[in-house]
Amino acid sequence: MSGDWISVRLADKRLVAEDVAALLLEPADGTALPPFAAGAHVDVELPGGLVRQYSLCNAPGDPGRYELGVLLDRQGRGGSRAVHEQLAVGQAIRIGRPRNLFPLVPAEHSVLLAGGIGITPILAMAEQLAADGAGFELHYFVRSPERAAFVDRLAAPRFGDRCRLHVGDRIPPSFDAPALFDAPRAGHHLYVCGPNAFMDAVLDGARAGGWPDDRLHSERFAAAALPAGDDRPFEIEVEGSGAIVAVAPGQSAAEALAAAGICIPLSCEQGICGTCLTTVVGGVPDHRDSYLSDAERAANDCFTPCCSRAATPRLVIQL
Numbered sequence: 001m002s003g004d005w006i007s008v009r010l011a012d013k014r015l016v017a018e019d020v021a022a023l024l025l026e027p028a029d030g031t032a033l034p035p036f037a038a039g040a041h042v043d044v045e046l047p048g049g050l051v052r053q054y055s056l057c058n059a060p061g062d063p064g065r066y067e068l069g070v071l072l073d074r075q076g077r078g079g080s081r082a083v084h085e086q087l088a089v090g091q092a093i094r095i096g097r098p099r100n101l102f103p104l105v106p107a108e109h110s111v112l113l114a115g116g117i118g119i120t121p122i123l124a125m126a127e128q129l130a131a132d133g134a135g136f137e138l139h140y141f142v143r144s145p146e147r148a149a150f151v152d153r154l155a156a157p158r159f160g161d162r163c164r165l166h167v168g169d170r171i172p173p174s175f176d177a178p179a180l181f182d183a184p185r186a187g188h189h190l191y192v193c194g195p196n197a198f199m200d201a202v203l204d205g206a207r208a209g210g211w212p213d214d215r216l217h218s219e220r221f222a223a224a225a226l227p228a229g230d231d232r233p234f235e236i237e238v239e240g241s242g243a244i245v246a247v248a249p250g251q252s253a254a255e256a257l258a259a260a261g262i263c264i265p266l267s268c269e270q271g272i273c274g275t276c277l278t279t280v281v282g283g284v285p286d287h288r289d290s291y292l293s294d295a296e297r298a299a300n301d302c303f304t305p306c307c308s309r310a311a312t313p314r315l316v317i318q319l
């Protein structure tokens with residue numbers, strides 16, 4: 001292992017559902033992989049210079065290996081195609097250290113909702129909660145039985161009858177949404193991961209039923225469709241440095257800052273991971289991310305320079 005990257009070997013790769021490949025990664029040099037908590041993801045370096053983020057789906061206490069699940073997205077930006085079509089068992093690849101932007105919080109009961117490939121972080125959460133003897137239920141939504149991944153693990157005795165599969169579009173009738181959404185109980189937390197339309201349906205339903213935002217936890221794999229803003233030019237002042245950087249239409253704030261020698265850490269570059277989150281001390285951001293909550297956006301004290309812009313002529317940031 002060197003620096004922030006970890007060298008691993010693809011020890012196994014197999015289809016676990018239609019268009020879903022499970023990857024088993026083991027350390028290339030025989031040393032232990034860093035521990036991770038449920039909900040964590042890693043950056044994966046792929047052929048063609050691509051870097052993509054994938055959630056770890058094995059049990060957090062499982063030493064010596066990481067497991068990922070990757071859905072083939074034929075219309076995507078190429079990362080999943082590289083995984084499915086180019087990565088071969090035995091191949092050496094590099095990954096980043098686990099990062100967790102979707103952690104479990106201590107709760108009396110956790111409600112885990114996964115849509116499609118959103119099962120990956122949710123499965124790690126179920127493993128953690130089962131190992132801890134904590135209360136939880138898991139609902140897994142898929143369009144067809146063939147698209148249900150990791151069903152053998154979900155049927156394992158350690159989960160008892162706490163994992164339910166729901167087959168159909170969006171939120172099918174087998175899921176008693178009113179029973180869950182309309183009766184939020186104190187001490188219950190809800191976690192959701194999956195396609196944006198599914199997540200929006202779950203979060204809207206839960207909020208309408210009275211779930212407070214601080215007990216709703218979500219992670220998106222793709223940026224939510226936002227109304228196209230008009231890309232007006234603006235300036236970024238870096239507090240205390242004297243630097244004022246012009247951001248042109250069609251250029252991201254992060255790109256403009258990098259061109260001026262000011263590098264912000266980036267990962268997803270779509271406003272979903274929060275890696276680039278930067279403190280704002282002046283001006284008003286034009287938030288275009290899917291990472292911040294409504295309350296965090298309203299505070300206007302941070303923004304994601306990979307995709308967000310400014311609603312005022314200048315933003316003052318703190319690095």
Ligand code: FES
Pocket residue numbers: 265266267268269270271272273274275276277289291304305306307
């Ligand atoms: S790099 Fe992921 S939110 Fe900006």
